[in-house]
Amino acid sequence: METMSETRKPVILSGIQPSGILTVGHLAGALNNWVKLQETFHCYYMIANMHAITVKQSPAELRQRTLETAALFLAVGIDPERSLLFIQSQVPEHSQLAWVLSSMTGFGELSRMTQFKDKSEKHPENINAGLFTYPILMASDILLYQADAVPVGEDQKQHLELTRNLAQRFNYYYSDTFKIPEPYIPNVGSRIMSLQEPTKKMSKSDENQNSLIFLNDSNEVIINKIKRSVTDSEAEVKFDETNKPGISNLMTLYHLATNATFDEIEKEFSGKGYGDFKLAVGHAVAEWLSPVREKYNTIIKDKKRLQSILIYGAEEAHKVAFRTLDKVYKKVGFIRF
Ligand code: TYM
Numbered sequence: 001m002e003t004m005s006e007t008r009k010p011v012i013l014s015g016i017q018p019s020g021i022l023t024v025g026h027l028a029g030a031l032n033n034w035v036k037l038q039e040t041f042h043c044y045y046m047i048a049n050m051h052a053i054t055v056k057q058s059p060a061e062l063r064q065r066t067l068e069t070a071a072l073f074l075a076v077g078i079d080p081e082r083s084l085l086f087i088q089s090q091v092p093e094h095s096q097l098a099w100v101l102s103s104m105t106g107f108g109e110l111s112r113m114t115q116f117k118d119k120s121e122k123h124p125e126n127i128n129a130g131l132f133t134y135p136i137l138m139a140s141d142i143l144l145y146q147a148d149a150v151p152v153g154e155d156q157k158q159h160l161e162l163t164r165n166l167a168q169r170f171n172y173y174y175s176d177t178f179k180i181p182e183p184y185i186p187n188v189g190s191r192i193m194s195l196q197e198p199t200k201k202m203s204k205s206d207e208n209q210n211s212l213i214f215l216n217d218s219n220e221v222i223i224n225k226i227k228r229s230v231t232d233s234e235a236e237v238k239f240d241e242t243n244k245p246g247i248s249n250l251m252t253l254y255h256l257a258t259n260a261t262f263d264e265i266e267k268e269f270s271g272k273g274y275g276d277f278k279l280a281v282g283h284a285v286a287e288w289l290s291p292v293r294e295k296y297n298t299i300i301k302d303k304k305r306l307q308s309i310l311i312y313g314a315e316e317a318h319k320v321a322f323r324t325l326d327k328v329y330k331k332v333g334f335i336r337f
Helices: 024-037 059-076 093-102 105-112 114-122 129-143 154-174 220-229 245-258 262-268 274-299 302-332
Strands: 009-015 043-048 083-087 149-151 183-184
Touching: 009 024, 009 129, 009 274, 024 059, 024 149, 024 245, 024 274, 043 059, 043 302, 059 083, 059 274, 059 302, 093 129, 093 183, 093 302, 105 129, 114 129, 114 154, 129 154, 149 154, 154 183, 154 302, 220 274, 245 274, 245 302
Parallel strands: 009 043, 009 149, 043 083, 149 183
Antiparallel strands: none
16 A cells, blocks of 8 residues: 555654553653644554553553543544554554564663663562563554654653664664654653652652642642642742752743743742742643643543544554564564465
């Protein structure tokens, strides 16, 4: 169907693990760009449930979270008429390609992945092989669709680098097969920090709920969490990520919510205390997120629609993934009769 000479719409693929309700970090680092890129790209957006089980999950919760994640994709503005939404485990080619790529990935390469090191520290009782080979599955997700670009937050950059290396390695050994994907990382918001420990990334696995803003938090909860956020002992609203990580993080959120530049924000709050600033950020973020929450609450009720979007997405994704895997199998010498 698709030949190289046809004008091919550039392809985007990205994914999110359904391991909890998504946070404002996911919106800032990834989903905002996912929505924008729909205008010009052919987009595949995936719920990475196979990645999620590298950390212990309750099966019932994982099922529920999978649908909630899909509902949040739609609520932030992913349009199922234009973009394909699917669940990773429903397209078997992902794990099939991962096996082939795993035979081309060095133990040392995987050992250097900072996410692996962080997660091993967080879950010393469950350092499983899946957690270690996780970036290979992620590379397969991307390479199966010949993605040109991958919209992610800063923390996924290293995995993208590995993906590019694996694609180049395969192409070199076996001839040109994979497109080499570029990371697509936002200038502002690529790393939203914890509200309680602003030198750490906001992460949905954080036990302290006050450090996170969930996309379905009520306005009141959002305002309270921001009011209680950790800042510094000065009284100057100034962007300085090294010395004022808390204030800089709040300025980033305020910018994302209102579009005001950092200069404008500094001017607006010059001479005012942190109390006023936090209140303004709280209200702005609440106003930004409340339409998402409202849409989410409606969308999550229609499970049938969600299911049919995801089934269609998996069927279409499978067709593309199958074509790539078929080429790969042939090239590596897997016999076909
Ligand atoms: P995950 O599920 O941890 O996060 C999903 C996306 O959200 C971004 N993100 C953030 N951005 C800014 N600030 C934050 N605090 C923040 N927290 C999360 C992440 O950078 C990511 O873009 N391995 C991936 C999922 C995945 C994937 C893929 C991504 C599986 N296959 C293929 C791209 C392509 C992950 O664990 O993301």
